[in-house]
Amino acid sequence: MNTYTLQNKYLKATFKSQGAELISLCKENIEYIWNGNPKFWNRHTPVLFPFVGSLKNNSYTYKGISYPMGQHGFARDKNFIVATQTEDSITFQLVSDKETKKVYPFDFLFQIKYTLTSNGLVTSYFVENPAQEDLYFSVGGHPAFNCPFEKNQTREEYILMFDNNETPEAKLIEGSLIGNESYPVFKQEGILELPKNVFDNDAIVFNPNPFSQISFIHEPTGNTYMSVEFKNFPYLGIWSKNQEAPFICIEPWHGIADNVNHNQEITEKEGIIKLNPKETFNCEYSILINFDNE
Numbered sequence: 570m571n572t573y574t575l576q577n578k579y580l581k582a583t584f585k586s587q588g589a590e591l592i593s594l595c596k597e598n599i600e601y602i603w604n605g606n607p608k609f610w611n612r613h614t615p616v617l618f619p620f621v622g623s624l625k626n627n628s629y630t631y632k633g634i635s636y637p638m639g640q641h642g643f644a645r646d647k648n649f650i651v652a653t654q655t656e657d658s659i660t661f662q663l664v665s666d667k668e669t670k671k672v673y674p675f676d677f678l679f680q681i682k683y684t685l686t687s688n689g690l691v692t693s694y695f696v697e698n699p700a701q702e703d704l705y706f707s708v709g710g711h712p713a714f715n716c717p718f719e720k721n722q723t724r725e726e727y728i729l730m731f732d733n734n735e736t737p738e739a740k741l742i743e744g745s746l747i748g749n750e751s752y753p754v755f756k757q758e759g760i761l762e763l764p765k766n767v768f769d770n771d772a773i774v775f776n777p778n779p780f781s782q783i784s785f786i787h788e789p790t791g792n793t794y795m796s797v798e799f800k801n802f803p804y805l806g807i808w809s810k811n812q813e814a815p816f817i818c819i820e821p822w823h824g825i826a827d828n829v830n831h832n833q834e835i836t837e838k839e840g841i842i843k844l845n846p847k848e849t850f851n852c853e854y855s856i857l858i859n860f861d862n863e
Contacts, residue, residue, distance in 0.1 A: 573651065573659055575685040580858065582685050589649040589661030589681040590614055591712065594690055594856060601795055601858065603713035603816035610810045614712035615645035616681060616694070619673055621707040621804070621840070622826025623745035629835045631705070636672050640745065641711070643669065644679060658684040676700035679708075688860065689795075693853040696844060704844040705835045707824020709804075710854055716763075716785060716809075716817040718794045724815055726789055727763050729807070732782035734758035742771040746829045765812040776825060778805035783819055792862045797821075799854040804840060821854045 571586045583593040591614040594601045605613050620629075620642040628637050647669075649661035660682040665675065678697040683690060692712075698704035716724050736758055738751035754773055756762060767773075784796040799805070799821035806820035824840040827833070835841060844850050 570648070573654070575657060575659060575683065577657065577685055577687065579687050579860070580685060580689070582683065582690055584659065584661070584683065586649050586651070586661070588615055588645040588647065589663070590616070590645070591683065591690070591692070594858075596858060596860075599718055599794070601714055601718070601856065603715055609814040609816070610713065612645070612711070612713065614710070615641065617641040617707070617709040617711055617820075617822065617824070618644040618679060618694075618696075619675070619677070619706040619708070621709040621822045621824035622747075622806075625746060625827040625829070625831050625833050628833065629838070630833045631674060631835045634674070635833075636674070638672055642707075643672065645711075649681070652680060657686070658682060675704050675706070677704055677706065689855055689857040691853055691855045693851060695849060695851045696842075697849045698844040698846055701846050703846070705838075705841050706844065707822070707840055707842060708850075708852070709802075709820060709822035709824055710799075711806075711818055711820050712797070712856070713816045713818045714785065714795065714797075716815060717787070718785070722787060724763055724809075724817070725765060726787055727817075728786050728788055729761040729763065729817070730784040730786050730793075731759045731761070731780050733780065735779045737775050737777075737779055739770075740774045740776050742774065743829050745771075746827050746831075747774065747776070747825060748829055761807070763817070768809050768811070772806045772808035772820075774825070775805045777803055778821075780805060783807075785817070793859045794862070795859055796857040797854060798857060802852065802854070823850075823852055 652662040680695040682693040736755040741748040802821035804822040
């Protein structure tokens with residue numbers, strides 16, 4: 570496994586080739602990305618491809634054939650190659666092969682481009698269909714952010730501030746699938762509080778997602794540490810491992826776990842993207858660091 574670094578005078582980002590995963594984003598005195606401590610969760614910012622979430626019975630059907638597939642697909646555990654690297658960006662690439670065809674019978678070219686800016690990091694996903702038949706897939710982010718960001722703070726002292734005042738209910742998770750019931754999570758408009766029990770129902774999933782930005786605010790000081798911007802993502806998940814885990818995942822998705830009633834046919838799966846031959850799909854989200862607290 571190789572590691573790669575992008576750095577400017579404001580920020581430093583580090584990546585690993587396995588899963589093309591961002592494993593560190595820091596400024597001088599603050600690390601923003603979860604360190605992957607296996608006591609809680611051994612990942613940092615995994616990519617979700619070619620599926621988001623879990624499939625019913627851990628499998629799906631295409632053209633009458635059933636294929637096994639674990640949660641969130643396989644890309645996060647694959648070794649990516651570096652396609653290009655510049656002073657401020659790096660592009661990782663994964664291409665379909667004999668191994669992927671055993672569980673996913675589609676040709677694809679998948680790229681993840683990271684661009685370091687003066688105030689953050691842009692993550693761009695590109696999915697290309699090189700074949701003569703349609704490509705069915707989902708793609709999403711799963712970045713885990715330290716929360717709290719500094720010593721002598723607690724996760725419960727933080728709130729998540731949303732970019733509008735809508736108060737959608739979250740979908741109830743049944744097992745690891747999307748149930749048909751919803752439940753309220755907002756006590757006030759545009760703000761999600763983080764009491765210890767906030768993730769007792771597993772991930773908070775918004776379907777549809779009405780938001781495009783979330784900010785981490787430390788309530789006792791009023792400091793905004795960072796934001797995640799994710800325009801035009803139809804689904805959103807917010808998650809942490811348990812009541813004690815010192816991180817929060819903000820997960821913008823083009824795709825979603827199977828509904829409990831899904832028939833397992835990939836072409837009829839909610840949120841699945843159908844990509845025509847020779848076409849390319851792309852989307853991006855940004856991590857925005859706030860420097861005003863200094």
